[in-house]
Amino acid sequence: MSGRLTVIGLGPGDPRFLTPEAAEELGRAEFLFGYGPYLDRVALRPDQTRLASDNREEGARARAALEKAVAGAQVAMVSGGDPGVFAMAAAVCEQVESGPEAWRRLEIRIVPGVTAMLAVAAAAGAPLGHDFCAISLSDNLKPWEIVEKRLDAAASAGFVIALYNPISRARPWQLGAAFERLRAHLPAETPVIFGRAVGRDDESIVIRPLAEADPTLADMATLVMIGSPETRIIERGELPPLVYSPRFFGAKP
Numbered sequence: 001m002s003g004r005l006t007v008i009g010l011g012p013g014d015p016r017f018l019t020p021e022a023a024e025e026l027g028r029a030e031f032l033f034g035y036g037p038y039l040d041r042v043a044l045r046p047d048q049t050r051l052a053s054d055n056r057e058e059g060a061r062a063r064a065a066l067e068k069a070v071a072g073a074q075v076a077m078v079s080g081g082d083p084g085v086f087a088m089a090a091a092v093c094e095q096v097e098s099g100p101e102a103w104r105r106l107e108i109r110i111v112p113g114v115t116a117m118l119a120v121a122a123a124a125g126a127p128l129g130h131d132f133c134a135i136s137l138s139d140n141l142k143p144w145e146i147v148e149k150r151l152d153a154a155a156s157a158g159f160v161i162a163l164y165n166p167i168s169r170a171r172p173w174q175l176g177a178a179f180e181r182l183r184a185h186l187p188a189e190t191p192v193i194f195g196r197a198v199g200r201d202d203e204s205i206v207i208r209p210l211a212e213a214d215p216t217l218a219d220m221a222t223l224v225m226i227g228s229p230e231t232r233i234i235e236r237g238e239l240p241p242l243v244y245s246p247r248f249f250g251a252k253p
Contacts, residue, residue: 007083123195
């Protein structure tokens with residue numbers, strides 16, 4: 001059997017978010033590459049080999065997986081959420097573009113998964129019911145000035161904004177700076193959703209108005225979602241509120 005590389009999205013955490021296609025592809029693999037905590041989610045058989053690496057070694061990880069697949073192995077590259085959203089599918093494509101010709105002839109499949117913003121949106125209600133966008137707050141791979149331009153454009157255009165990579169130990173200030181920038185464009189009461197570890201046992205959903213949004217409510221396991229001026233909150237007494245964006249622009253309550 002010729003070699004093959006499959007890039008697989010594991011979803012946001014709990015096994016119930018793993019798609020049947022992803023589970024089938026995991027079962028076909030001889031070698032599984034990925035960031036250690038993501039590989040920890042996969043129940044490996046004795047005949048499967050686990051090859052973990054640090055989260056900052058995406059390029060090297062992709063190259064190693066491609067080399068193993070070109071040598072004839074059945075290889076899986078695992079990624080949290082969806083592999084095409086700020087994740088390993090793009091890292092693999094980058095290496096294929098710049099690598100040897102043999103990598104371009106390799107069979108490569110991308111298997112989608114449930115990305116964090118969809119899991120957080122479902123846990124909160126329907127905040128993505130109208131136009132939305134996703135922005136990574138990490139400035140490791142792009143200048144912060146570009147992040148600022150995109151925040152300004154998205155907020156002024158009325159998009160709901162899903163913020164990936166909002167904060168980390170190495171990047172403690174970006175989320176606060178983003179909130180300040182968004183306050184220049186959006187009403188003070190705009191809902192902000194802090195979705196932490198959605199799909200895991202320690203899942204948490206916290207909702208605050210933009211005027212009171214506190215960066216310390218987020219950590220590396222959090223996705224932050226900023227509503228648009230159209231986004232609403234339905235209070236339901238003792239039940240959790242529903243946050244949603246009407247499908248019709250300018251719709252009246």
